[in-house]
Amino acid sequence: MHAFWFVAAFGASALAAPYSTCNTTVATGQIPFTFPLANGFPDVDATTLRRIQSQAHGTLPNTTLPTSIADTSFTVFELIAFNELFEVAFFTSLLSNMTNEVRGYRIGDSGIESRKSFDTALRSLSVIVAQEQLHALGANKILAAAGRNTISPCQYKFPSSTFAQAITFAATFTDVVLGTLQGAISAFALDGDVAFTTLIASVIGNEAEQEGFFRLTESAYNNPSSLPFLTASAAPFAFSALNQQVIVPGTCPNLTDIALPVFSPLIVSSRYVSSYTSSVSFNITTDNTTLVESLSLVYINQQNLPIVEPLQNVTMADGKVGFKAAFPYNNNINGLVIAALTKTPGPFANASEVAQATVFGPGLIEVS
Numbered sequence: 097m098h099a100f101w102f103v104a105a106f107g108a109s110a111l112a113a114p115y116s117t118c119n120t121t122v123a124t125g126q127i128p129f130t131f132p133l134a135n136g137f138p139d140v141d142a143t144t145l146r147r148i149q150s151q152a153h154g155t156l157p158n159t160t161l162p163t164s165i166a167d168t169s170f171t172v173f174e175l176i177a178f179n180e181l182f183e184v185a186f187f188t189s190l191l192s193n194m195t196n197e198v199r200g201y202r203i204g205d206s207g208i209e210s211r212k213s214f215d216t217a218l219r220s221l222s223v224i225v226a227q228e229q230l231h232a233l234g235a236n237k238i239l240a241a242a243g244r245n246t247i248s249p250c251q252y253k254f255p256s257s258t259f260a261q262a263i264t265f266a267a268t269f270t271d272v273v274l275g276t277l278q279g280a281i282s283a284f285a286l287d288g289d290v291a292f293t294t295l296i297a298s299v300i301g302n303e304a305e306q307e308g309f310f311r312l313t314e315s316a317y318n319n320p321s322s323l324p325f326l327t328a329s330a331a332p333f334a335f336s337a338l339n340q341q342v343i344v345p346g347t348c349p350n351l352t353d354i355a356l357p358v359f360s361p362l363i364v365s366s367r368y369v370s371s372y373t374s375s376v377s378f379n380i381t382t383d384n385t386t387l388v389e390s391l392s393l394v395y396i397n398q399q400n401l402p403i404v405e406p407l408q409n410v411t412m413a414d415g416k417v418g419f420k421a422a423f424p425y426n427n428n429i430n431g432l433v434i435a436a437l438t439k440t441p442g443p444f445a446n447a448s449e450v451a452q453a454t455v456f457g458p459g460l461i462e463v464s
Contacts, residue, residue, distance in 0.1 A: 128251040128344045129185045137184065137229055138236070138249060145233075152226035156234050157295065161241035166287040170244050172280050173235045174354045175331055177247035179273065180232035182342055185252045187225035190262050194218055200258030207260040207313060217259070217313060224306055231299065238292075247354075251347035260314075267310035268462055271322070271432040272337065273303050275329035279448070322431040325399040329434055330451035332357050333458040362437055362459040365418070369461055375408065375420040380437065380456045383415045387455070392441040393421035394450050396434040402444040403427060425463075435459035 131137070135144050149155045165173070193201040194208075194217070201208070208214040236246040256262040277300045284292040308320035336359040339351075365377040382388065388410065395403045405421040412418075423429075436450055436457030444450045 126253045128253055128347070129189050130251050131181075131185070131249040133184070133188060138181065138232060140233070148226050148229050148233075151222065152230050153223060154227075154230075156230055156237070161238055162289075162291070163242060165238070165242040165244070166289050168283050168287045169289040169292065170239070170242070171331070171355050172283055173238050173244075174247055174350070175276075175335060175356065176280070177232055177235035177239065178350070178354060179276075179334065179338060180228055180235060181247065181249040182252060182338060183228040183269075184225060184232055185249070186254055186262075186266070186342070187221055187228060189252075189254060190259075190266075191218070191221050191225060193262075194221075194259065200260075201262075205259055207258075207263055213313075220309055224309075227302060227306075245350065245353060248349040250349075250351075251344040252342050253344060255341055263310055263314050264462075267307060267314055268432070268460060269337075270303055270307045270310060271327065271462070272329055272334060272434075272460070274300060274307065274326050275432065275434075275447070276331070276334050277303070278326070278328055279330060323398055327396060327398055327432040327434065328447045329396065329458075330447045332359065332451045332454065333434060333436070333447075337458055337460070359436075359454055359458070360456045362435060362456040364435065364459040364461060369423060369463065371425050373423050373425065376423045376435075376461070377418065377420050378435070378437075378459060379416060379418045381415055382417055383412075385412065387439075388412065388417055390439060391437045391455065393419075394436050394438050394442065394444065394454075395424070395429070396436070396447050396450055397427075397429045398431065400427075402442065402447070402450050404438075404442045404444070406441075430463045433461040433463060435461065 132139065135147065137144075137148075140148065145156075190201075194214070199205075203209075203211055203214045208217055239246045254262070254265065256265045277296050280296050281293045281300075284290060284296070304321075307322075311318040311322065312320055335354065335356040339358045340361050343351075360380065360382070363379045365379050366373070369376055378393070388407075391407060393405045393407060395405070397403070403424055405424070407419040407421060410417065410419045421435075434447070434457070436454040436459070438444075438450060438453040439455050440453050442449075442453075444453070
């Protein structure tokens with residue numbers, strides 16, 4: 097079973113940072129986001145679906161769906177639906193903050209300094225949230241047609257409290273989605289569900305268009321595309337990041353149905369990383385000294401072989417472990433970097449092999 101393919105996950109930091117890191121904190125004072133939406137989503141009738149499709153500028157595919165899928169494909173679509181429901185929640189919350197003029201999301205705030213930039217963002221995000229509703233509906237429709245259980249939404253909190261932070265967050269989790277969907281295509285091909293490969297390829301294009309918008313909204317100095325070959329990831333990293341960062345514990349009806357592990361968090365404690373950075377600081381929570389002594393730090397970037405670094409300057413106190421690892425920027429590292437603590441030093445051929453050996457992760461770093 098090719099269960100370690102596919103991914104989707106996140107990060108949040110100050111907009112001005114040319115390099116950003118992801119942690120697991122959420123904005124204080126948040127009320128958890130809950131479904132259904134005002135239009136009834138995720139349970140929609142034919143009239144509502146037509147309205148969503150009109151807002152999304154396109155429709156759900158009208159091709160005949162298979163009545164059976166491979167077990168790996170089942171897990172892929174479970175994770176796709178699980179992630180897409182989060183994305184619908186996130187973009188709905190972002191739009192609500194903008195239209196209700198919440199502090200940090202008003203005209204004049206960072207990222208939306210003018211009426212024109214505000215209106216452009218509002219119009220674009222209104223289309224994006226409808227497209228994500230179709231992605232979620234489509235994934236659950238495939239599961240239902242194959243006689244599999246569909247995925248229900250959770251409650252969510254988000255690590256952003258301003259428009260600028262939200263766009264940085266969106267750029268990072270979309271980067272991880274793009275890495276995830278690479279693996280989904282591979283899984284379908286390997287397990288015989290080849291018909292889904294073109295469907296997911298079309299979604300990759302959609303998500304990449306969104307990512308270009310997020311990058312340019314984040315900073316006028318960004319290129320719309322970050323890398324010639326985007327960073328690969330693996331399903332357990334996506335699933336773990338979702339559970340660590342945005343899911344309110346105990347609110348997911350289907351959490352235990354998804355056959356993927358949830359790793360312990362790996363916190364990137366270095367606030368900024370640049371081309372001048374020689375090492376990055378991390379921390380984890382454990383009192384297992386023997387385990388810590390056996391761990392290695394692995395960086396995944398682009399389509400290159402994962403880079404393994406030993407832990408340096410390890411400190412342990414009250415169940416908290418801090419350490420550093422060299423940051424090999426001279427290896428042409430750029431764009432999304434996924435860090436993981438593994439129980440073996442490798443070598444690793446790809447992100448899937450790293451995921452299979454991971455104990456703590458993912459730690460996410462965006463190199464601009």
